[in-house]
Amino acid sequence: MSITIADVAARAGVSKTTVSRVLNGKGELDLRTAERVRQVIDELGYVPSARAVGLARGRTRIVGMLVPSLTWPWMGEVLQGAVDVVESEGYGLLLFTFNRGAESMQQFASQVSSQSFDGLLVIEPEGTLTFIEQLHARGLPVVLIDDRDKRPQFPSVATTNYAGGESAARHLLELGRRRPLVITGVERFGCTHERLDGFRDTYAAAGIELDPRLVFEGDFTHESGRRGVQYALDERLDFDAVFAHNDLSAGGAIQAVRETGRNVPNDVSVVGFDDIPYAEHTEPPLTTVHQPMRQMGQAAARMLMGYFGGTPLPDTPHVLPTTLIVRSSTAPKPAPHPLRPKK
Amino acid sequence: MSITIADVAARAGVSKTTVSRVLNGKGELDLRTAERVRQVIDELGYVPSARAVGLARGRTRIVGMLVPSLTWPWMGEVLQGAVDVVESEGYGLLLFTFNRGAESMQQFASQVSSQSFDGLLVIEPEGTLTFIEQLHARGLPVVLIDDRDKRPQFPSVATTNYAGGESAARHLLELGRRRPLVITGVERFGCTHERLDGFRDTYAAAGIELDPRLVFEGDFTHESGRRGVQYALDERLDFDAVFAHNDLSAGGAIQAVRETGRNVPNDVSVVGFDDIPYAEHTEPPLTTVHQPMRQMGQAAARMLMGYFGGTPLPDTPHVLPTTLIVRSSTAPKPAPHPLRPKK
DNA sequence: CTGAAAGCGCTTACAG
DNA sequence: CTGAAAGCGCTTACAG
Numbered sequence: 001m002s003i004t005i006a007d008v009a010a011r012a013g014v015s016k017t018t019v020s021r022v023l024n025g026k027g028e029l030d031l032r033t034a035e036r037v038r039q040v041i042d043e044l045g046y047v048p049s050a051r052a053v054g055l056a057r058g059r060t061r062i063v064g065m066l067v068p069s070l071t072w073p074w075m076g077e078v079l080q081g082a083v084d085v086v087e088s089e090g091y092g093l094l095l096f097t098f099n100r101g102a103e104s105m106q107q108f109a110s111q112v113s114s115q116s117f118d119g120l121l122v123i124e125p126e127g128t129l130t131f132i133e134q135l136h137a138r139g140l141p142v143v144l145i146d147d148r149d150k151r152p153q154f155p156s157v158a159t160t161n162y163a164g165g166e167s168a169a170r171h172l173l174e175l176g177r178r179r180p181l182v183i184t185g186v187e188r189f190g191c192t193h194e195r196l197d198g199f200r201d202t203y204a205a206a207g208i209e210l211d212p213r214l215v216f217e218g219d220f221t222h223e224s225g226r227r228g229v230q231y232a233l234d235e236r237l238d239f240d241a242v243f244a245h246n247d248l249s250a251g252g253a254i255q256a257v258r259e260t261g262r263n264v265p266n267d268v269s270v271v272g273f274d275d276i277p278y279a280e281h282t283e284p285p286l287t288t289v290h291q292p293m294r295q296m297g298q299a300a301a302r303m304l305m306g307y308f309g310g311t312p313l314p315d316t317p318h319v320l321p322t323t324l325i326v327r328s329s330t331a332p333k334p335a336p337h338p339l340r341p342k343k
Numbered sequence: 344m345s346i347t348i349a350d351v352a353a354r355a356g357v358s359k360t361t362v363s364r365v366l367n368g369k370g371e372l373d374l375r376t377a378e379r380v381r382q383v384i385d386e387l388g389y390v391p392s393a394r395a396v397g398l399a400r401g402r403t404r405i406v407g408m409l410v411p412s413l414t415w416p417w418m419g420e421v422l423q424g425a426v427d428v429v430e431s432e433g434y435g436l437l438l439f440t441f442n443r444g445a446e447s448m449q450q451f452a453s454q455v456s457s458q459s460f461d462g463l464l465v466i467e468p469e470g471t472l473t474f475i476e477q478l479h480a481r482g483l484p485v486v487l488i489d490d491r492d493k494r495p496q497f498p499s500v501a502t503t504n505y506a507g508g509e510s511a512a513r514h515l516l517e518l519g520r521r522r523p524l525v526i527t528g529v530e531r532f533g534c535t536h537e538r539l540d541g542f543r544d545t546y547a548a549a550g551i552e553l554d555p556r557l558v559f560e561g562d563f564t565h566e567s568g569r570r571g572v573q574y575a576l577d578e579r580l581d582f583d584a585v586f587a588h589n590d591l592s593a594g595g596a597i598q599a600v601r602e603t604g605r606n607v608p609n610d611v612s613v614v615g616f617d618d619i620p621y622a623e624h625t626e627p628p629l630t631t632v633h634q635p636m637r638q639m640g641q642a643a644a645r646m647l648m649g650y651f652g653g654t655p656l657p658d659t660p661h662v663l664p665t666t667l668i669v670r671s672s673t674a675p676k677p678a679p680h681p682l683r684p685k686k
Numbered sequence: 687c688t689g690a691a692a693g694c695g696c697t698t699a700c701a702g
Numbered sequence: 703c704t705g706a707a708a709g710c711g712c713t714t715a716c717a718g
Contacts, residue, residue: 002458004711015689020713030687047456051397052711055694060394062437062459070423073620076414083413083440087450092459094405095436097426107430113390115345116405116435222624251624258626277416278621281565281594283601347695358705363697373703395695398710 012040064117068125073276081297098125143300149190155313164289164322165198176333177241183218183228185245225252247272265331284328355383407460411468416619424640441468492533498656507632507665508541519676520584526561526571528588568595590615608674627671
């Protein structure tokens with residue numbers, strides 16, 4: 001029913017071998033035969049069967065991508081980056097999630113074993129790093145898109161969480177903010193510690209030790225941002241800035257601050273992390289540390305494509321920089337006793 | 344290198360045919376041979392090659408999914424829904440986007456021709472409906488996830504845009520809002536007209552004709568929400584509610600209203616459409632018409648899976664209902680001359 | 687420059 | 703109940 005290489009060969013009066021040669025541009029072949037075969041291919045609209053090619057060649061031209069969830073706010077960006085380069089190389093992207101725990105694990109493992117794809121892009125679903133490392137050890141090309149600093153034993157792309165924390169601190173310091181409240185991410189994530197350390201070290205270098213009571217453990221939710229400022233208020237802790245470890249909790253913090261009648265950015269300046277679309281729509285729009293999610297997806301995919309093309313995978317993480325995006329949730333600290341300007 | 348059915352057969356002392364039989368549970372076979380083969384399979388950790396099975400059987404156990412973009416706010420939900428059912432049936436999900444216009448079209452067309460997947464789930468990238476219809480006509484099983492009322496000539500899942508418009512209107516009417524400003528979606532989309540019609544008809548049935556000047560053509564962006572209320576203000580049009588055709592523009596509308604010193608929900612009540620995560624985080628949290636995006640993804644995938652299992656695809660759209668989610672951006676209209684309550 | 691044949695790893699009539 | 707053989711649609715030594 002569907003047309004095959006044999007049909008093309010018959011119609012062009014050549015062998016399947018020859019058709020295969022013009023298809024893949026291998027071996028010397030008479031220009032005129034090649035031309036004739038090409039014509040027949042066009043006439044018939046022939047496209048080789050991916051399955052058959054895959055079986056014969058031993059690879060699929062498909063890359064797998066494993067992610068914890070598709071509904072995280074920045075996941076679309078990473079995916080889009082990966083898909084863009086994968087598609088432009090003529091590969092396909094086979095998507096896997098880890099929504100159903102052990103069952104997902106089973107299913108995915110069996111997809112690996114059945115060799116459904118040539119290489120894997122992965123954002124690590126929590127607790128699966130060992131498993132992924134095994135796959136890599138057994139010879140599956142793997143590139144990790146590292147969203148929380150796992151420092152794995154295989155190729156990865158990462159971003160600069162520590163430097164991101166530094167840039168947030170530097171910005172707030174320049175604005176004269178000396179008492180920042182930090183609302184952290186989930187404690188067990190590496191990125192949380194790196195962001196905090198970068199921030200803290202920068203304040204320390206400026207001669208300001210962070211008040212430990214002003215470090216509140218959040219969990220990346222909007223709600224935890226609210227809780228963070230609520231806590232500080234309840235404890236009557238004085239603060240003139242908030243550094244939240246993601247945009248969602250920064251948004252919650254802004255709302256909680258404003259609900260007490262205080263002004264953002266003047267009374268309290270707020271900095272987030274991620275730069276998801278929501279960051280543009282908070283009131284006021286959020287100053288935040290941009291993570292290059294799309295570029296990370298692209299870079300990871302390019303590494304894999306490069307590997308298929310013969311370039312070895314780098315053994316040190318490919319690190320993409322964060323950038324501070326200044327919007328309106330931060331401003332210079334007003335002088336405590338405003339002077340009436342002369343004139 | 345990788346272990347094959349021949350290895351299993353040899354080790355178990357049977358033919359490949361027999362191994363295949365126990366794998367697929369076809370044909371009568373001695374319980375003890377079956378048991379023995381199963382043991383060897385476990386010992387060796389054998390999993391059949393997806394490529395080889397695909398070639399031999401003529402199908403891939405992969406479904407394609409084509410979407411316009413991965414970064415739209417509700418796309419993750421649809422994808423997650425689709426992936427969940429596809430995975431739980433042991434299928435894979437091959438993802439395609441249409442980011443690079445004609446080139447994407449080419450690439451995708453060739454993936455179809457190479458029979459990389461058995462069926463297709465699609466959210467129509469603008470202007471590709473004819474192409475998709477051709478694929479369907481040529482025998483590719485296709486299910487459309489209809490986000491804007493295309494009424495295609497092939498199976499689809501859709502939602503109730505008209506009824507969604509009605510529910511928004513009913514809610515606002517109950518609150519005593521008689522002069523709503525409508526900020527529509529993109530004019531050329533069917534969903535825009537349906538939402539508007541449902542809304543308008545409901546007001547009409549209550550004896551209120553919508554002021555045509557109060558229908559502002561937006562484009563689903565946050566910015567267009569702001570522009571909508573700005574326009575109404577500039578024209579000195581009186582309004583006590585906003586019905587925006589998506590949550591993003593509803594968010595913009597809320598901000599623009601509040602910036603004039605007016606109160607949401609009291610002075611102006613705002614209703615959105617979609618119920619993306621952002622809707623919970625506007626100030627105040629947004630009352631909106633929930634679209635069951637995840638369920639649509641699930642339903643579409645289930646239809647395709649069912650078809651592979653022998654159930655014919657329905658020829659009428661599978662319609663999932665919208666639901667009004669009441670949050671805090673809507674409230675009863677205050678009496679114009681407030682009476683002091685007695686005691 | 688070109689082709690016959692074997693092989694990729696399965697499934698499936700067909701025979702026994 | 704079980705197996706030998708052909709076939710799925712390609713690619714790739716090997717010969718000529």
